[in-house]
Structure formats: structure tokens, C-alpha cells
Amino acid sequence: MAKQIYDVIVIGTGAGGGMAIKTLCEAGLKVCALNAGRRLDPEKDFRYHRMPWDMKFRGLDDPKRSESFGYMDNEYTKQAWDHEIPFTVAPGTKWMWPRCKAVGGKTNFWGRSSARFGDIDFKAASRDGYDVDWPITHEEISPFYTRVEKMIGVASTVQNRPSNPDGSYLRPFNFRCLDFILAAGCNKVGVPYLPDRCAQLTQPHEGHPACHFCGECTTGCDVGAFFSTPYFLLPKAEATKNLELRTDALAKNVLVDENGQATGVAYLDRKTKQEVEVYGRAVVVAASCIESARIMLNSKSRHWPNGIANSSGQVGRNLCDHLYGESVRGYLPQLLGQPSFPDHVADSTIAWMPRWQNLKDPHEEKFIRGYSVYPDGGCTEFPWFANDLDGFGSSFKREIKRRYPSPVSFGIQAPSLRSETNFMDLDPEVKDPYGIPVARMHFEWDENVLKMWEHSKQVCADVLRAAGGVVEGSGDTPEIPGWSLHETGTCRMGNDPKSFVTNRFGQTHDVPNLYVCDASVFLNCTDKTTTISILAFSLRTSEHLIENFRQGEHKAA
Amino acid sequence: MAGQGIQRREMLRILGTAAAAAHFPGFSKWGFACGHIGNATLQIKPATYTPQFFTAAEYAVVERLTEMIIPTDSTPGAKEAGVAEFIDFMVASDPEAQYPFRTGLTWLNAHAEQTAGKRFVELTPDQQTSLLEPLSFKDKGRPGDDIGHRFFHTVREYTVTGFYTSEIGFKELDNPALKFYAESPECPHKGDPEHLHLSQTHS
Numbered sequence: 001m002a003k004q005i006y007d008v009i010v011i012g013t014g015a016g017g018g019m020a021i022k023t024l025c026e027a028g029l030k031v032c033a034l035n036a037g038r039r040l041d042p043e044k045d046f047r048y049h050r051m052p053w054d055m056k057f058r059g060l061d062d063p064k065r066s067e068s069f070g071y072m073d074n075e076y077t078k079q080a081w082d083h084e085i086p087f088t089v090a091p092g093t094k095w096m097w098p099r100c101k102a103v104g105g106k107t108n109f110w111g112r113s114s115a116r117f118g119d120i121d122f123k124a125a126s127r128d129g130y131d132v133d134w135p136i137t138h139e140e141i142s143p144f145y146t147r148v149e150k151m152i153g154v155a156s157t158v159q160n161r162p163s164n165p166d167g168s169y170l171r172p173f174n175f176r177c178l179d180f181i182l183a184a185g186c187n188k189v190g191v192p193y194l195p196d197r198c199a200q201l202t203q204p205h206e207g208h209p210a211c212h213f214c215g216e217c218t219t220g221c222d223v224g225a226f227f228s229t230p231y232f233l234l235p236k237a238e239a240t241k242n243l244e245l246r247t248d249a250l251a252k253n254v255l256v257d258e259n260g261q262a263t264g265v266a267y268l269d270r271k272t273k274q275e276v277e278v279y280g281r282a283v284v285v286a287a288s289c290i291e292s293a294r295i296m297l298n299s300k301s302r303h304w305p306n307g308i309a310n311s312s313g314q315v316g317r318n319l320c321d322h323l324y325g326e327s328v329r330g331y332l333p334q335l336l337g338q339p340s341f342p343d344h345v346a347d348s349t350i351a352w353m354p355r356w357q358n359l360k361d362p363h364e365e366k367f368i369r370g371y372s373v374y375p376d377g378g379c380t381e382f383p384w385f386a387n388d389l390d391g392f393g394s395s396f397k398r399e400i401k402r403r404y405p406s407p408v409s410f411g412i413q414a415p416s417l418r419s420e421t422n423f424m425d426l427d428p429e430v431k432d433p434y435g436i437p438v439a440r441m442h443f444e445w446d447e448n449v450l451k452m453w454e455h456s457k458q459v460c461a462d463v464l465r466a467a468g469g470v471v472e473g474s475g476d477t478p479e480i481p482g483w484s485l486h487e488t489g490t491c492r493m494g495n496d497p498k499s500f501v502t503n504r505f506g507q508t509h510d511v512p513n514l515y516v517c518d519a520s521v522f523l524n525c526t527d528k529t530t531t532i533s534i535l536a537f538s539l540r541t542s543e544h545l546i547e548n549f550r551q552g553e554h555k556a557a
Numbered sequence: 558m559a560g561q562g563i564q565r566r567e568m569l570r571i572l573g574t575a576a577a578a579a580h581f582p583g584f585s586k587w588g589f590a591c592g593h594i595g596n597a598t599l600q601i602k603p604a605t606y607t608p609q610f611f612t613a614a615e616y617a618v619v620e621r622l623t624e625m626i627i628p629t630d631s632t633p634g635a636k637e638a639g640v641a642e643f644i645d646f647m648v649a650s651d652p653e654a655q656y657p658f659r660t661g662l663t664w665l666n667a668h669a670e671q672t673a674g675k676r677f678v679e680l681t682p683d684q685q686t687s688l689l690e691p692l693s694f695k696d697k698g699r700p701g702d703d704i705g706h707r708f709f710h711t712v713r714e715y716t717v718t719g720f721y722t723s724e725i726g727f728k729e730l731d732n733p734a735l736k737f738y739a740e741s742p743e744c745p746h747k748g749d750p751e752h753l754h755l756s757q758t759h760s
Contacts, residue, residue, distance in 0.1 A: 049735055052722035059722070063651035174743035180750040202741060213738040334752035342733035342742045350741075381734035386717045387710075390694045392626040393686070397634070397729075400717075404730050468751065 006032040006244070007549065007556055009265045009280035011251040011295065014105025015531050016518035016538040017286035018229025019148075023542035024284075025242040029549065029556065032278050034249040034267050036287075037101030040080060040108060040230065046220025047076035052381075072109050073098060076219045080108060085250075087290075087439040088427045095441040096482035097290065103247060105288065106485060107228040107531070109218050113349045113374070114154045114199040114532040116145050118165040120359070121526040124369060128362035131418050134523050135494050135504035138165055144536040152227035152535070153205035156197040163355040163370065163527070170202050173350045176343050178378050178408055181332055185467025186353065191459060196352040196374070199532070200226040208232070213345035215381075227531075249276070252436055253299040253308075254283055254514065260303030262514045268434045281554045282545060285491075286517040286538065289319075290424050293490035293520055294439045297426050309491075309508035314501050317423045318489035319442075320525045323414040323449045325478035327373065328460035330471040331385070331406040335378075338405045343378025348411060351375055353463075355527045357455070367451040369415060372527045373460060377408030388472065408469060410460035412478075414452040415525045416445060418489060443481045453478055486530045488522035506541035513554050517541050606642055610649035615662050617678050619644055619712070625685065626716045633725050635716055643719035644712075661708030668705060 007029035010017050017033065024031050042048060052058040061075040073081045082101035089095050100106045120127070122134040142165065149167045156169040172195035175183070179193070186193035200217065204210045211225040224231030237243045248270040255264045255277060264279035285292045293316040299308035307315050355370035362368060385407045386400045416422065427440040445453075461471045494500030497509035506521050508514045517538040519530045549556050608616040623635035623644065635641070648654045669677040673684050680688065692702060692709040720726040727734075746752055 051724070051727070051735065053724055057650070058718070063647070063654070173741040176742065177744040177746060177752060180744050180747065181752050184751045211741075213741055214735050216735060332752075334755045338755060340731040340733050342736060342738060344734060345738065345741055379730070379733055381732065383717070383721055383730065386721070387714055388695065392689065392693050392713060394628055394630045397627050397630070397632075400721075401730060468753075 003279060005264075006030045006278070006280040007554070008032075008282045008284060008545070009034065009278055010284040010286060010517075011265060011292075012105065012286035012288065012518070013103050013229055013234065013245070014100075014286065014288060014518070015107050015110075015229065015534040016288075017284065018104065018107065018233040019535050019538040020284045020286055020515075020517045020542045020545075021229075021243060022233040022237045023539055024546065025237040025240040027546045027549075028240075029242060029546065031237070031243050032280060033243060033245045034251050034265060034278070035101075035103050035245065035247050036082065036099075036250045036270075037080070037103065038247045039103045040220070042220060042222040045077065045080060045102070046108075046222050047216045048220075048222050049214060049216065050076065072218055074219070077109065085432045085438065086430065087441060088430050090440060090442040093441050093443050094480040095443055096480050097439075097441070098482075098485060099288065099291065103234070103245070104228050104230040108220055108230065110228070110485075110531055111347065111349060111529065112199040112217065112226050112531075113352070113529045114149075114152070114156075114197040115352075115354065115372075115528040116165045116167055116197075116536075117141075117526050117528055117533050118163055120163045121524075121528070124362075124524075128358075128368040130368055132494065132499075132523065135500075141536055141540065144540045145532065148532060148535045148539060151206065152199050152232060152532075153201045153208065154197050154199045154532070155195070155202040157195050159192075159194050159354070161192065161194075161354055162359050164197075167197075169197070170205060173198060173200075173202060173346055176350065176378060177335060177338070177341065177405075178332060178343060178375075179351050181334055181467050181469070182351070182375050182408065182463065185463045185465075185469070188466040189459065189462050191353055191356045191463065193351060193353055193375070196349045197532075198346055198349045200346055200349070211345075213342065215342070215344045215346070218347060246278070250434065251287060251295050252434070253295060254285070255279070256299070256301045256303060256308065256511075260301065260308075260511065262308070262511055268436075273434070281556070282513040282515065282549075284515045284517050284542075284545070288518055289487040289490050289520040290439050290441075292516060292518055293424055294426065294437075296491070298436060304510070309501055309510040309514055311510050312498055312501060314492060314499065316425050316490050317420075318418045318492050318523075319422045319424055319487060320416045320418055320489045320522075321443065321481050322484035322486040322525055323371075323412065323416060323445055323453060323478045323481075324484045325412050325453060326475035327410040327412045327453070327456040328464055328471055328474045329407070329409040330464050330469050330473075331403060332377075332408055332467065332469045333406070334468060335406040337402045340379045341405055343405070344380050348374045348376035353410075357452075365451075365455065367448045367455065369417070369448070369452075370527050371412055371414035371452045371456060373456060374411045374413065375408065376411060377406075379405050380407075408464065410456070410464070412453060412456040412460075413484065413486075413527060413529070414449050414456070415527055416449045416481075418524055419446055422446075424490060441482075445478065445481065450478075486519070486525050488519040488525040488530065491516045491520040492523050493521040494523075505544040506537060507544065507548075512548075515541055515545055608642075608645045610645050610655060611658075611662075614678075615659070616641065616645060618662055618665065621678055621685070622689075622712050623716045623719070625689065626713050627720045632729055635720050638720050638723040638725040640716050640719040640723070643723075644715045647715060647719075657708070657711065661704065661711065664704045664708060 010033045080102040082099040158166045183193040249267040262283040297307035353373040357370040426437040491501040493502045620641040623640040627635040
């Protein structure tokens with residue numbers, strides 16, 4: 001039997017891989033997709049409206065399980081996260097690396113904030129002299145954003161902000177009491193407070209039902225009322241009959257021929273523990289920023305002794321991440337003793353304070369670039385503020401009830417700057433249970449992003465006070481790197497093959513039939529979230545790949 | 558990702574705080590027990606409950622503490638919500654929490670003997686309240702009360718968690734979580750964006 005050769009092998013089924021799979025399959029290409037874990041069943045694997053008292057550990061999980069990745073990796077959804085593949089950190093580095101191994105990846109549980117990158121991001125280097133520009137403009141990528149917005153549905157408003165190009169939107173979330181109060185405070189201080197770009201369906205959209213606003217998005221949506229690849233993209237790919245999806249298939253390395261061109265992928269079948277090879281005329285790596293770089297660095301051959309498509313030495317370098325942290329927490333006295341209100345129907349993505357710094361003059365602040373802030377608060381599922389109160393007894397119990405609608409918190413999202421010292425490589429000694437070298441992280445917050453953190457504490461405190469609120473504190477330190485899940489830069493795109501891993505279309509300079517479709521091609525992480533940009537760039541890369549098939553550059557099966 | 562709510566960040570904040578308190582880790586981990594095992598509802602029968610971790614004497618103190626922290630008054634409290642059983646299950650499930658709880662309970666009885674000549678559960682309610690009050694301020698532990706201060710706040714965190722993750726606790730707050738709405742819920746006071754009319758009546 002002749003060995004089967006697919007048109008394209010796609011590693012990963014998250015935002016980048018999912019978009020590639022759907023786009024390629026609809027163009028008639030035969031695709032074999034590899035995913036490190038299994039398919040999820042919303043009824044069993046999502047929270048599925050279970051209450052805390054339905055769970056053995058009230059949703060917070062077994063205290064003996066020490067390896068939790070934090071906020072999303074809880075009793076409701078823990079089976080979706082990968083705990084088998086370790087990573088190491090260089091001395092001085094702290095890193096958290098939650099990896100969702102399930103089909104759909106992190107799109108199953110993502111935060112849904114969906115702002116476009118703009119020219120202020122793409123041409124940031126020209127403005128402030130740091131690093132290099134992206135090899136693309138908003139005008140070029142805008143049509144792809146528009147198509148993605150139509151595909152996934154984003155609730156927001158046209159805002160005419162210089163740092164935030166507008167798109168096409170579903171009607172926005174309604175503002176809650178706390179939004180009106182904080183917006184008034186922001187207005188006094190002179191910073192924006194606007195509806196976030198939230199990929200959560202405020203109305204039925206493209207055959208997907210409207211959100212029912214239960215607020216459990218980050219533990220999985222059982223009706224698919226926000227974008228995830230298993231609800232929005234993979235069914236369309238499967239309908240073409242051009243997709244073969246292999247689950248529990250942990251990609252190990254890209255295979256090459258005698259000329260160093262990609263011929264397929266070797267993966268480990270996690271059920272049989274056997275190594276399997278699958279062949280294609282082109283390969284798309286979309287395993288998420290760090291894992292994609294790890295696979296490429298592990299793809300060593302005679303042609304590519306330092307890893308495939310790595311003649312520039314840039315695979316794994318230039319790692320950027322969003323600094324997250326609680327800039328300020330406090331409460332709004334106006335809301336004390338008010339009836340409870342369903343404030344938590346979209347986690348923290350109803351409103352945002354989009355970047356307002358360094359807009360006119362790139363050096364107007366003590367830092368370059370800029371950050372955004374996500375305000376949050378009101379009645380949450382659990383009254384966490386209670387542990388900050390004094391006392392006990394009936395007065396304590398009454399105070400918890402009185403305070404319940406009033407807490408607010410401001411979360412910063414600030415981009416680290418590209419640096420020589422922030423990167424990942426392969427650990428020379430540690431291997432995962434399948435014998436594959438693991439990722440080793442080297443990362444520290446830079447001075448610029450820490451200035452943003454300090455700046456945000458001051459501005460958010462001013463906003464809260466101007467809103468009539470009471471400031472109670474802020475995070476002692478930012479969250480550790482990796483927390484935001486927004487890492488970028490390990491396979492940056494650019495025109496110069498000596499300095500960049502891929503060209504401006506996400507096609508690697510060294511290996512023309514190897515493409516990268518995730519945030520690793522981004523030059524940095526900007527002040528916006530990454531998912532919608534991963535989708536837009538993946539759509540563009542996929543269409544470039546299809547065009548290359550049409551031109552005969554990669555011959556179809 | 559942007560959708561992590563205040564509660565999840567707060568959970569990690571507590572984790573971080575707890576990790577710093579070496580002997581009283583508080584919520585050193587994620588887990589808290591409840592009145593359900595799997596899908597089978599565990600009937601709460603305080604009279605016949607056999608603690609899994611605590612001795613009968615220790616359990617009596619834990620029960621009393623939870624009932625003092627979230628009392629039964631005009632609404633049900635920790636007793637009706639089975640919070641003591643919850644804590645017992647939690648501590649039984651968490652080896653790292655066991656030593657702190659045991660030494661804290663020992664400290665509490667020693668402290669009661671020292672100040673009033675009796676074990677904690679033998680004190681009058683007023684005496685118990687007087688004993689706990691100095692421990693109950695978040696940032697103002699008295700010198701020498703460090704162990705007691707940390708222990709009290711650990712018990713209080715477990716009690717708050719056990720109570721407000723129970724069905725009774727949800728009712729206490731009229732907790733709106735996980736309900737369904739046709740439209741995203743909207744502020745009912747848009748005529749007064751700053752909500753000053755509310756602060757006049759409730760401040």
C-alpha cells in the first residue's frame with residue numbers, strides 16, 4: 001500500500017490551527033490535523049451550569065493536586081489541561097504555562113476580548129525608535145479582521161480611538177451600574193471607559209445561538225455562544241470531508257526530505273505510546289507560541305542542525321508576554337446595600353479602558369508604547385472581599401451582604417518589550433515522558449512594562465476616587481509571566497531572512513512549504529489580546545498557502 | 558486572557574498570601590469539601606456525623622467557631638449550611654492543612670485555660686466572643702497572639718468559603734451567578750450615571 005500523502009498537515013486545533021484547517025479544507029485541500037488531546041464533550045468536560053455544591057471540592061479542586069495552572073484549570077475543566085509535558089525555567093525566571101490539550105485548545109475557555117491591532121502597533125518602532133516595525137499595515141490586514149469579525153461575532157461599538165481600529169460589531173453588552181459609575185470617574189480623570197470588543201454573542205449570529213449570560217464562559221460554553229474552534233470552525237472543515245483529525249497526537253518534529261523541505265510530521269500517539277509519521281506536501285505549525293517553537297527546535301536534521309527554518313537563529317527568541325495584575329481594588333459606596341445584580345455575565349470583558357497613553361506623542365509618558373485596563377467587579381459568584389474584612393458574627397455576615405454588589409477591581413494588560421534576554425530554548429537535559437526535550441523559559445519583566453504597572457496603579461486609583469469609590473489596595477506584584485496566555489514572538493515575521501523566521505505571510509523563509517499560524521509570528525504583543533489577530537493572520541497565511549498550491553509551488557495530492 | 562474574573566484573581570491572591578504563612582497556609586490549595594460526594598447527596602445530620610479528621614473534642618470547637626463566625630440570626634448560618642462538616646472533609650483531604658489546624662485548636666484551648674481557666678467550648682458565649690475578638694482584626698494581631706491570629710483567620714476563610722459556596726450561602730446573598738437572561742443585564746438607574754441617589758440612601 002502506497003503511503004498516504006495529505007496536502008497539508010496542521011499541528012494544533014486552536015485559533016490559528018482551527019482557522020487554517022477550515023480555510024484549507026474549504027479550498028479543497030486534504031488536511032490531516034494533529035491535536036495533542038482528545039475532543040471535549042460539553043456535558044462532561046465543561047462546567048455545564050453545575051453549582052459549587054454539585055462538586056466534590058466546590059469547583060476549586062482537590063487540595064492534594066498541586067500542579068494546577070491556576071484560574072482556568074479548576075475542578076470543572078481540569079481534564080482539558082496538559083499536565084504531562086513539563087517545562088523548565090532558567091535561574092531567575094518565573095513562568096506559568098497553561099496548555100489546553102483538548103481539541104480547540106484555549107479557544108474553549110478564552111477571555112473573548114477581541115480588539116484589532118492597529119498601525120500604532122504595526123509601526124510602533126518607527127514612532128518610538130524601539131525594535132522594528134511589523135511587515136504589514138492595518139490596511140492590508142483589515143479585510144481579514146472584517147471577515148473574522150463576521151465569522152465569530154464580536155459585540156462592541158465604533159469608538160474612533162487612534163490605538164483601536166474599529167470593525168463590524170454586534171450590539172454591545174449593556175453597561176451595569178458599576179460601569180456607569182466608573183465611566184463617570186474616567187471622564188473626570190480624562191481616560192476612556194468603553195464597551196470592550198467581546199466575542200460573545202449578544203444576538204444570534206451565523207447560525208450560533210445568542211448568549212444566555214450565565215457568566216461561566218471560562219469554564220466552557222455548552223451552547224457555543226462565543227467563538228471556539230469546535231463550535232465555529234471545525235464543523236465547517238469536517239463538512240467538506242477533507243479533514244482527518246487525529247486526536248491524542250502529540251507532535252514531536254517536522255520531517256524533512258534530502259533538500260530540507262518539510263514532508264510531514266512525526267507525532268506520539270498518547271494512547272499507544274507509539275511514534276507515528278504522517279506525510280503532507282505542506283506543514284502548518286499552530287501549536288501555540290512556545291510549543292510551536294519547541295517543535296521547530298526539536299526538528300533537527302542534517303539540513304537544519306539548529307532546528308527547522310532556524311537559519312536566522314531566531315526560533316524561540318523575542319518572547320513577549322502581557323503583564324497582568326490588579327492595579328487597584330476597592331469598592332463603590334454608591335452600591336452598598338443594593339439588591340444583588342447579575343454583574344458577572346461576561347467575566348471582565350464588558351468594558352475596557354483602551355490604551356490612552358503615548359497616542360499623540362510616543363514619548364509623552366515615562367514609558368514607551370501603552371497598556372489597556374479591564375475593569376471588573378460587582379456581584380461575583382463568591383464574595384472574595386470577605387476575607388479582607390474585620391470581625392466575625394452577625395455584623396460580619398451583614399457586612400458581607402452589604403458589600404456584595406460594591407467591589408471593583410482594575411486589571412492591567414501591558415506588553416513587555418522584545419529583548420535579547422527573554423526567550424525559550426530546549427532544555428539540554430530534561431525530557432518529557434516521551435523522550436522529547438522540553439521547553440526552557442528565560443523571562444523577566446522589563447523596566448518599561450514595570451513602569452506601566454506603576455503608572456496604572458496611580459491612574460486607576462485616581463479613577464476609582466473620582467468615581468466616588470474607596471481604594472483598598474492593589475496587587476503587591478504583577479502576576480508571574482505566562483499568566484495571561486498571550487505569549488508572542490518566537491517565530492517573528494519580517495522581510496529579512498537573516499533576522500526573521502517567516503516572511504510577511506507566515507511562510508518560513510528557509511522552508512517554503514512550512515507555515516506558522518499562531519502568535520509566534522507576531523513581533524510583540526501590543527496592548528490588545530491575541531486571539532482575533534491570530535485568527536486574522538492565520539486566515540491570511542492559509543489563503544497564501546492555498547494560492548501557492550494553485551501556483552503549483554506545493555503540488556496537490 | 559482577559560476574561561479571568563475578579564474572583565479568580567482573588568483566589569490566586571489568597572493562594573499567594575497563604576503560601577507566605579508557613580505554618581497556617583489557609584487555602585494552601587484549591588480544594589474545599591462539600592456536602593456532596595460525587596452525585597450522591599450527603600445528608601447533613603449533625604447529631605450523627607462522624608468527623609473524618611478531627612477528634613470529637615476538636616470537632617466541637619470547629620463547629621462552635623463556624624457558628625460564631627457566620628451565626629444563625631435572621632437568616633440561616635454556618636450550622637444549617639453544614640460548614641463544620643465541610644471543613645472536616647477539606648482538612649481530611651489536605652495533609653498540609655492538618656498540622657496547622659491541630660496546633661491552632663490546641664493553642665485555642667490552652668489560651669482559654671490560661672485566660673478563663675476552662676476549655677474553649679466550656680466558656681460562656683460572651684467569654685468565647687471576648688477571646689476571639691482580639692484575633693479577628695485583619696491587620697491588628699496582639700503581640701504573642703500570632704498563632705491564634707493566623708489560626709482564627711484560617712478558620713474564618715474556610716468558614717466563609719464553605720458557607721458562600723453552599724446553596725444556603727447563595728440564598729443569603731441572593732447570588733445571581735449562573736442564571737439565564739434574554740439580554741445582557743442593564744443598570745436600572747441610567748438617569749443618574751454616578752448613582753448619587755443611591756449613596757444618599759445607603760452610605
